[in-house]
């Protein structure tokens with residue numbers, strides 16, 4: 001039985017601004033999201049083991065996700081000076097990634113088989129070994145929700161967590177599949 005109050009406290013302690021329970025049955029993996037990856041707007045398609053196609057087919061991702069019933073959504077919401085505040089966005093993203101790695105290590109003590117799904121591609125190494133050599137840290141690499149084919153706004157909505165926190169804010173969302 002997951003105690004979400006305790007998980008919320010652990011999430012806030014790691015540095016997240018918001019957390020919420022994730023019902024894994026609400027997770028839908030959509031080919032349309034993978035098609036957005038293939039459009040390569042973020043320039044990571046086919047360049048990193050944690051992004052498509054290196055992270056595996058949608059069917060393989062589905063196989064991993066369907067082993068879980070309950071999880072935790074985590075968010076970092078940052079205030080921006082204006083809607084073009086790129087520095088504020090990058091600073092919030094960096095805080096989110098740091099909090100994510102911190103909480104992942106903490107949660108692994110209780111949930112050694114957890115599946116951590118982050119925001120953005122894996123940036124653990126300066127240069128990813130993809131596709132010439134195996135991943136240097138296969139147990140630590142983390143794919144994004146989008147790489148799994150998740151539409152983050154749908155998952156937030158179906159789990160009663162806001163996706164948008166208003167003008168001049170930016171929200172980064174990740175999740176941990178626990179049980």
Ligand code: SF4
Pocket residue numbers: 048049050122123124125126127128129130134135136137138140141142
């Ligand atoms: S850990 Fe390094 S090699 Fe593995 S996916 Fe991340 S950046 Fe690439």
